[in-house]
Amino acid sequence: MSINKITNMGNIGVSKSHSYLAVDINFNYKINNIIGGSTWFDPYAVVGGGAHILLSDKALTLNFGVGTKLWLGKKAGVRLQSEYKHTIKGSFNHFQHSIGVFYKFGSKDEGCPNFDGDGIVDIYDECVYETGPKTNKGCPVITKVELAKLDELFRTVYFDSGWSSFTEDTFFRLDEIVQIMIKNSTAKFSILGHADNTGDSIINRTLSNSRANAVKEYLVSKCVDSSNLEANGFGDDLPIASNNTRVGRSKNRRVEVKLIN
Secondary structure, eight states, X not given: OEEEEEOOBGGGTBOSOEEEEEEEEEEEEETHHHHOOOSSEEEEEEEEEEEEEETTEEEEEEEEEEEEEEESSSSEEEEEEEEEEEEEXXXXXXXXXXXXXXXXXXXXXXXXXXXXXXXXXXXXXXXXXXXXXXXXXXXXXXXXXXXXXHXXXXXXXXXXXXXXXXXXXXXXXXXXXXXXXXXXXXXXXXXXXEOOSSSOHHHHHHHHHHHHHHHHHHHHHTTOOGGGEXXXXXXXXSOSSOTTSHHHHHHXXXXXXXXXX
C-alpha cells in the first residue's frame, strides 16, 4: 500500500497538492538466480498489479519494474525499487520510485542467510545461487533425462577426417552440452575418445585422445568448470561394434561421456 501527496502533475495540467492512494500486489524474481552474483547485492524483477485513486482517476494498474536489496548484514539492509504503473482504462500512467529498509526476522536457521531458498543455509550450501537437495550439498542433481540427452549429443559430435577439429554442424550440439553441464555445476564427467582399428593403433590412440581433449577444451572455453572434466583417448581398444564392416567402424569412431560424480 502507498499513501502519498503529489504536488506536481504537469503532464495532466495539475499543480496543486493531491492525495494519492495505491494498493498493489507484486511478485519479485531474483535476478541472481539467472546471472549469479554477490550475496550482498540482490537485484530482482517486479511484476504485478494494483489499483490507485488520484483526483477522479480511479483505475487498475499493471506494474513492471526492477529493484535491489543491498544487504548490510545477515538480516538487514536497504531496498531500492523503480516501478512503472500502466493504467487500465485510466489516464495516469506513471513511475513510482521507492527506498526503504528491511529486516529479516528470526527463523529456524537463526538468521543465517539461505540465498536460493532451498533450505540449506549459505555457509553449508556449495551452490548458493542454485537450488538443490541436502544430499547433494545444496547443488542441483543431474537427471536421467539430462544424462540421456548428453549421451545422445556426444554420439553426434563429429570431427574432420583424420583431425581433432570439429565439423561445422557439431558446434550447436556442443553448445547444448554446455548448457546442461553449467546447469549441473557440481557434476563431474569423463570424456572418452574412441577410434576404429583402421591404420596404426598408436596413431589411433593419439588421435582419439586429441579429440577427447578438443571437446574438453571447447566446453571449458564456454565456461564449464575444467575441474569437472577429464578427457582420455582409448584408440581402438574398446569397440562397440565389429570393425569388419563400414557401419561397425563408423560406430566405433565416437566420443562418449560418463558421469563420475
